[in-house]
Amino acid sequence: MDRIKRALDSDLFYSYKSSPLALVSSIVAAILIFSAVFAPLVAPHNPFDPGSLNLMNGFSEPMVPNAFTGDTFMLGTDDQGRDVFSTILYGMRISLFVGFAAVVFAMTIGIVLGLTAAYAGGRIDSFIMRIADVQLTFPSILVAMLVFGIAKGITPVHLRDQVAIWVLIISIGLSDWVQFARVVRGAALVEKSKEYVEAAILIGRGPAGIVFRHILPNVLSPVLVIATISLALAIISEATLSFLGVGAPPTSPSLGTLIRVGQGFLFSGEWWILFFPAMTLLLLALSVNLLGDWLRDALNPKLDD
Amino acid sequence: MALLEIKNMRVEFPGRHGTFTAVEDVSLDVNEGEIVGLVGESGAGKSTIGNAILKLLQAPGRLAAGEVWLKGERIDQLSDHEMLNVRGKRISMIFQDPMTSLNPIETIEYQLVETILTHLDISEAEATRRAIDLLDQVGIPNPAERIKQYPHQFSGGMRQRVVIALALSVEPELIIADEPTTALDVTIQAQILDLIKELCRSRNLGVILVTHDMGVIAETADRVAVMLRGKLIELGPTQQVINAPQELYTQSLIAAVPPSNKKIDRFPKVATEDSEGSALQNFDLSGHWLVRGDTYSTGGKSLLEVKGLKKRFQVTNAILARNRTYIDAINDISFDVQAGETFGLVGESGSGKSTVARVITGIYPATGGTMRFAEHDLTSAESRAEKQKVRRDIQMIFQDPYSSLNGRMRIGSIVAEPIVVNKLAGSTEERKEVVADLLELVGLGKDAARKYPHEFSGGQRQRISIARALATRPRFLICDEPTSALDVSIQAQILNLLKDLQDQLKLTLLFISHDLPVIRQMCDRVGVMRHGDLVEVAETEMLFETPQHSYTQALIGEMPKFAK
Numbered sequence: 001m002d003r004i005k006r007a008l009d010s011d012l013f014y015s016y017k018s019s020p021l022a023l024v025s026s027i028v029a030a031i032l033i034f035s036a037v038f039a040p041l042v043a044p045h046n047p048f049d050p051g052s053l054n055l056m057n058g059f060s061e062p063m064v065p066n067a068f069t070g071d072t073f074m075l076g077t078d079d080q081g082r083d084v085f086s087t088i089l090y091g092m093r094i095s096l097f098v099g100f101a102a103v104v105f106a107m108t109i110g111i112v113l114g115l116t117a118a119y120a121g122g123r124i125d126s127f128i129m130r131i132a133d134v135q136l137t138f139p140s141i142l143v144a145m146l147v148f149g150i151a152k153g154i155t156p157v158h159l160r161d162q163v164a165i166w167v168l169i170i171s172i173g174l175s176d177w178v179q180f181a182r183v184v185r186g187a188a189l190v191e192k193s194k195e196y197v198e199a200a201i202l203i204g205r206g207p208a209g210i211v212f213r214h215i216l217p218n219v220l221s222p223v224l225v226i227a228t229i230s231l232a233l234a235i236i237s238e239a240t241l242s243f244l245g246v247g248a249p250p251t252s253p254s255l256g257t258l259i260r261v262g263q264g265f266l267f268s269g270e271w272w273i274l275f276f277p278a279m280t281l282l283l284l285a286l287s288v289n290l291l292g293d294w295l296r297d298a299l300n301p302k303l304d305d
Numbered sequence: 306m307a308l309l310e311i312k313n314m315r316v317e318f319p320g321r322h323g324t325f326t327a328v329e330d331v332s333l334d335v336n337e338g339e340i341v342g343l344v345g346e347s348g349a350g351k352s353t354i355g356n357a358i359l360k361l362l363q364a365p366g367r368l369a370a371g372e373v374w375l376k377g378e379r380i381d382q383l384s385d386h387e388m389l390n391v392r393g394k395r396i397s398m399i400f401q402d403p404m405t406s407l408n409p410i411e412t413i414e415y416q417l418v419e420t421i422l423t424h425l426d427i428s429e430a431e432a433t434r435r436a437i438d439l440l441d442q443v444g445i446p447n448p449a450e451r452i453k454q455y456p457h458q459f460s461g462g463m464r465q466r467v468v469i470a471l472a473l474s475v476e477p478e479l480i481i482a483d484e485p486t487t488a489l490d491v492t493i494q495a496q497i498l499d500l501i502k503e504l505c506r507s508r509n510l511g512v513i514l515v516t517h518d519m520g521v522i523a524e525t526a527d528r529v530a531v532m533l534r535g536k537l538i539e540l541g542p543t544q545q546v547i548n549a550p551q552e553l554y555t556q557s558l559i560a561a562v563p564p565s566n567k568k569i570d571r572f573p574k575v576a577t578e579d580s581e582g583s584a585l586q587n588f589d590l591s592g593h594w595l596v597r598g599d600t601y602s603t604g605g606k607s608l609l610e611v612k613g614l615k616k617r618f619q620v621t622n623a624i625l626a627r628n629r630t631y632i633d634a635i636n637d638i639s640f641d642v643q644a645g646e647t648f649g650l651v652g653e654s655g656s657g658k659s660t661v662a663r664v665i666t667g668i669y670p671a672t673g674g675t676m677r678f679a680e681h682d683l684t685s686a687e688s689r690a691e692k693q694k695v696r697r698d699i700q701m702i703f704q705d706p707y708s709s710l711n712g713r714m715r716i717g718s719i720v721a722e723p724i725v726v727n728k729l730a731g732s733t734e735e736r737k738e739v740v741a742d743l744l745e746l747v748g749l750g751k752d753a754a755r756k757y758p759h760e761f762s763g764g765q766r767q768r769i770s771i772a773r774a775l776a777t778r779p780r781f782l783i784c785d786e787p788t789s790a791l792d793v794s795i796q797a798q799i800l801n802l803l804k805d806l807q808d809q810l811k812l813t814l815l816f817i818s819h820d821l822p823v824i825r826q827m828c829d830r831v832g833v834m835r836h837g838d839l840v841e842v843a844e845t846e847m848l849f850e851t852p853q854h855s856y857t858q859a860l861i862g863e864m865p866k867f868a869k
Contacts, residue, residue, distance in 0.1 A: 014321055195709035198668050199770070202701055203723035203777055204693040217713035 015298040022298075025290035032284050036092040043086035044074075057081035062272050076272040079265070084272060087258060088280050094254040095284070098168050099235040103227055105173030106234075110180020111216070111223065117181070118188035119211050129185065132178045140175035141240055147171035148246050161249045168247050172237045176230055183226050187219035221299045228292030232285045239281055255281045306377055307334035308511040309358070309479050314371035316350070316357050316535075327353045327366065329535040335479065335511040340502065342526030342543065343515045346558075346792035349532040351515045355481040358513075359396060360388050376478065394424045397472035401484040403464035407456040413440075413467055414452040417474055424475040439470040443500060462493030469500065479511040486521060490653040491819065495863040498525050517792065519562045520822070520865025523547055531555050547867075561797035563822035565867050568846065571804060572797035572826075594730075594739050595746075595778060595810060607641035608679060608781060608813050609665070614638050615673035616657075616664050634660040637674070638839040640832050642781075647807065647814040649828030649845070651821060651860075656834040658817045659704075662783045665815070666701055667692065678781070697727055700774035704786040706766035710758040716769055717754030720744065723776040743772040747802065764795035771802065775810070782807075783815045788823065800827060821864045825849055833857045 007013060016022050035042045045052055056068040062076040062084075075084040117128040135143065151167040152160065191197065192215060200210050235255075241247035242256025250257065255277050262274030316328035328350040335341045343351045356362050358373055360381070373381040380391055392398075400406040408416060417436035418429065425432070433452075440448035443466040456464060465485065472480055482501060486494040502525055505512045514526055522529055522543065529546045531539040531554070539552045550556045560573045616635040623629045634657045642648040650658045663669045665676060667683070676683040681695045703709035710719060720740045723729070730736035741751035747768040758766060767787060774782060784803065788796035800823070807814055816827045824831055825845060832842040833854065841854040852858045 011321075195703040195705055196711045198663070199701070199703065199709055199773065200711075200722075201668055202666055202696065202699075203773070204697065204726045205722070209726070214711050218711065 012298055016294075019294055019298075021290055022294040025287040025294070028283060029287040029291060032092065032280070032287070033096060035089055036096050039086075039089040039093050043083070043089045045083040045086040047082040047087045047090055053081050055081050059270050062276075075276045076270070078261070078270075078273045084276050087253065088255070088277055091253050091255045091258045091277065092280060092284065094165070094248055094252055095235050095238055095256070095281070098165060098172065098238045098248070098254065099231050101169040102172035102176065102234040102238070103230050105169060106176040106230065107180050107223065107227055109173070109177040111184050113177070114181040114184025115188055115211050115215065115219075118185045118192060119207060119215070125185075128181065132181050135175075135178050141237060143175035144171040144237060144241060145244075145246060147174050148241065152246075161251055164247070164249045165252065168238060168241065172234050172241075175237070176234060179226055179230070180223065183222050184219055187222050188215050191215045191218045225292060225296040225299060228295055229289060232289040232292065235281070235288070236285050255284075308337045308339075308376060309335040309513075310372075310374040311354070311358070312372040312374070314354065314357060314373070315369045316353050316362065316366060317369040318366045320365070326369075327535050328357065331371075331532075331535075331537045333530055333537065333540070335513060337478075337511055338506060338509045339528065340505055340512040340514055340526045342522040342529045343513055343532060344517065344519065344522050344529055344558075345532030346517060346794065348534070350535040351517075351532050352483050354532075355398070355483050355513060355515055358481065359392050359398065360385070361392075361398075393420065393477075394475050395477055396479045396481065397475070397477040399465075399468055399472050399480060399482040399485045402488045403461055403468050404488070406468050407464060407471075409456050412453055412455055413459075417452070417471060420471060421474050436470075436474065439474055440467070442504075443467075443470045443473070444496070445470075461489055462496065465489060465493075465497055466500065469497070469504070473504065473508075476508075477510065479513070480505075481513045481515070483515045484517070485514070487516070487518070491821070491865075492653070492859060492863045494521070494865070495524075501525065518865070519547070519559065519793065520565070520867040523867050524865050531558070558794060561794040562867055563797075563800075563820075563826045565822040565825065565864055568825055571801050593742070594735070595742070595775065597778070608644040609642040609815075610677040611641065611661075611665070611674070612639045612676075613674035614661070614664060614671055614676065616660055616669060617672045633837055635664065636837045638832075638834075638837075639674075640839060640842055642813060642815060644780075644813055645811060646829040647816050647827055649824045649831040650815065650817045650834055651819065651824045651831055652834035653819060653860075655836070657837040658834050659785050661834075662701060662785045662815065662817055666699055666783060667696055693727070697723075697777045698779050699781045699783065700777055700779035701783040701785060702767070702770050702774050702787045705790055706763045706770065707790075709770050710766055710773075712758050714757075715754065716744070716749075716756055716758065716761075719758075719769060720754070720772045720776055723773060727777055729776075729778065739776070743775055744769075746775070746806070747772045762795075763791050764799060767791065767795075767799055768802065771799075771806070775806070779812070781813045781815070783817070785817045786819065787816075789818065789820065796823070803827070821849075821861065822867065833860070 040046070054069060057066050057071055057073070057077050058079050058081040060066045060071070060073045060077040060081075062074060063072065065072045073083050073085070075088070077083055078087070113128050117125040148167055148171040151171065155163050155167070197210060197214060200214050205213070238247060238254060239256030239259065242254050243260045245260060248254040248257050253261070258277035259274060259281065262277055265271075265273045311331060311333045314328055314331045315326065318325045318327055331354060333341070343354060345351045353362070353366070357368050360368075360383075362368065368381055371381070372379055375391065375395060380388075383391065414433065414436060417439065418432045421427070421432040421435055422429065427435070437448045437452055440452060445451055445463060445466055456467070459467060485501065486497050489497060498521060501512060501514070504510060514522070516522060526543050528541065529543050530537050531546065531552070533554050539546060539550065539555045546555060547559060550559055563572075614635055615633070615637055617631045617633050620630045620632050638661070640648070650661060652658045660669065664671050665683070671684055674684070678695060678699065683695065717740055720743055721736055724736050724739060730739060740754060744751050744753050749765060749768050749772070753761075753769070758769070761769065787803070788799050791799060803814070804827070806812060814827075816824065818824050828845050830842065831845050831848050832839050833848070833856065834840070835856050841848065841852070841857050843853070848857065849861060852861050
């Protein structure tokens with residue numbers, strides 16, 4: 001109870017309450033994430049159950065009863081008669097899972113390398129940060145495609161579809177660790193020069209104790225900001241890769257896959273197959289990004305007063 | 306008619322937790338040719354008054370009530386545009402930090418001439434001549450050449466002179482000096498204060514001198530206004546306020562100032578509601594965990610012996626050794642500290658005194674020389690575990706109470722950490738008990754254990770820092786400017802606490818400070834440092850009464866005299 005009271009009284013919560021942008025974007029993000037996580041309960045159909053599909057329902061327009069079966073679909077159906085609303089929910093599940101997992105992966109690498117660079121200093125620092133610099137000279141989508149291509153090359157054909165999601169997570173994570181490492185290193189350098197670190201040395205804490213018990217908890221707030229913004233970017237990266245056909249396999253379509261499939265129908269009049277997945281992606285990325293933006297301002301000590 | 310009249314000023318800062326009144330019902334006047342000191346502890350609202358006069362309050366602060374009159378003209382209701390003719394032209398300001406109050410990318414000439422041309426209707430050549438003349442008046446040698454230079458080419462004291470020249474450049478009637486010497490060393494402080502005094506007399510200026518330093522007030526001001534939590538509680542001629550203060554708060558404030566002319570045993574306790582922690586109260590320590598540590602004899606020798614200590618830092622790196630540049634922070638210093646005494650190290654900023662502390666504790670490795678602590682050689686290469694056994698006996702209290710505690714840890718964990726890391730407690734219960742006792746001992750009470758550092762004030766944090774240092778059962782405590790970030794009344798409490806702890810726990814102290822009166826109160830023997838050299842070591846009273854080295858003489862001659 002004490003903790004909840006403290007949290008409700010914190011400056012962060014106050015800033016949250018008084019920012020309409022943060023309120024709206026967090027509500028939108030929460031609804032999207034909730035409906036994706038509980039897709040099997042929320043979705044009216046299971047798009048992966050062929051038994052529930054009726055080809056006669058193909059190309060139903062949104063909110064218009066189907067001419068043959070009389071069924072009405074809120075967001076219409078695709079060529080196979082799959083409910084677009086349900087495929088979006090299931091697709092968003094995959095997009096979000098890949099996004100979260102990629103960010104956690106990137107964050108872990110970034111924090112470990114950033115802390116190591118800052119605390120060790122000297123050559124180790126130069127070595128890690130030069131690698132980061134070199135990687136930054138390539139667009140991250142290229143890095144992700146490169147990793148994805150190599151992984152595809154070395155996995156046996158019959159396993160490809162099963163490992164595709166994990167390969168996607170690793171390739172996005174590897175393309176995104178650099179900013180975590182940079183932010184953590186910068187913050188850790190500041191913390192390292194503070195006197196509480198010297199005090200910890202004097203009482204006999206070893207390097208690992210100092211880095212993980214003392215420095216790490218103090219660099220987490222910028223990491224939280226980067227993680228939120230990175231989540232939006234990772235979701236978009238995943239969608240981009242899937243759109244290009246190198247991401248999520250057709251057996252487990254993500255939002256990007258849906259957009260790729262949908263674009264084939266755009267000029268034949270079935271706009272809803274493309275439009276609704278694309279709008280969902282936009283809403284998801286935008287709300288998460290705005291949330292990250294607000295968090296950055298709220299946690300910035302310079303904007304305190 | 307007074308030059309400046311403030312009537313019933315009230316400044317408010319509306320905020321999330323209600324409206325904070327920073328200045329409440331303050332009335333004050335300043336005459337021509339008079340220096341009025343505005344003194345008080347942090348948060349008393351003294352700087353806010355200066356900013357409110359110039360309408361420079363930071364949003365959301367506002368002047369809620371009251372009037373400000375400058376030579377019979379009301380200025381608190383002027384528009385921002387009309388204020389431009391008051392600010393800089395009629396009222397100038399001197400800020401605390403000369404490092405940040407000049408624009409680093411423009412020459413001194415540009416900054417002075419620009420200011421003069423903005424306010425006065427004269428030609429550029431005339432303005433330049435005037436600027437050079439001003440630099441000459443504030444005591445900058447070769448003004449015609451130096452005016453072409455950039456701020457970074459001036460030292461701190463010279464820069465503050467330039468700031469004063471800038472403030473004088475448009476012939477103001479009033480100068481507001483906000484802690485003008487706080488960022489400066491003591492020898493430079495005296496020169497700057499003399500300059501302000503002289504300019505005030507010769508130009509018949511009114512000066513408001515905002516400071517926390519009673520010594521500065523005693524030497525400079527004609528009248529003093531004492532502030533406490535936004536209220537002006539005492540106003541009178543300087544000598545009267547210092548020698549016969551009327552208000553209880555003023556009395557306690559003055560009692561807390563370390564006298565420069567004699568050593569007193571403890572700072573007198575004057576009851577104020579601001580006391581942050583109780584002092585030691587018959588805490589029975591016989592047989593307590595705190596005194597159960599290993600004891601070892603020094604065999605009649607000193608506890609710490611430092612011989613020929615050197616420390617060199619690399620400034621720039623290069624592949625070739627000969628291209629690397631170094632700075633010698635300590636050149637070859639030797640001293641010893643006897644068991645049970647307090648040895649002081651005094652010096653101005655950059656003299657290397659803090660580096661000495663960090664080399665002794667092992668935070669920085671020594672470049673050369675030897676250090677012996679009891680029977681251990683601190684410089685020889687031993688394993689980390691063995692080193693830690695010795696180092697446990699040497700602990701340190703840091704200068705900045707805001708960065709010396711990990712803000713993400715509870716006080717209980719902070720104080721318990723040394724015990725856990727060094728496995729000094731037999732059981733969890735014993736550890737908790739010891740932590741509670743330590744917090745009790747430093748006057749915070751055991752309930753503090755559950756809180757986080759941000760819930761405490763600077764003085765209380767310093768007490769936590771002391772409790773943490775004591776948790777390894779040290780025998781040697783290094784205090785690196787432990788009170789320089791604290792208000793004077795809190796400083797007195799912390800210094801008393803240190804003395805009490807030293808008596809009870811038989812601690813040996815190395816006390817580092819730039820503040821000579823504090824050194825005089827705390828130390829048995831003192832070493833004076835300058836540019837990495839130890840120029841003089843003597844018994845405290847001998848050093849203050851008959852300083853031998855010319856630098857020591859200068860230091861002691863320039864320190865603000867504050868005698869009651």
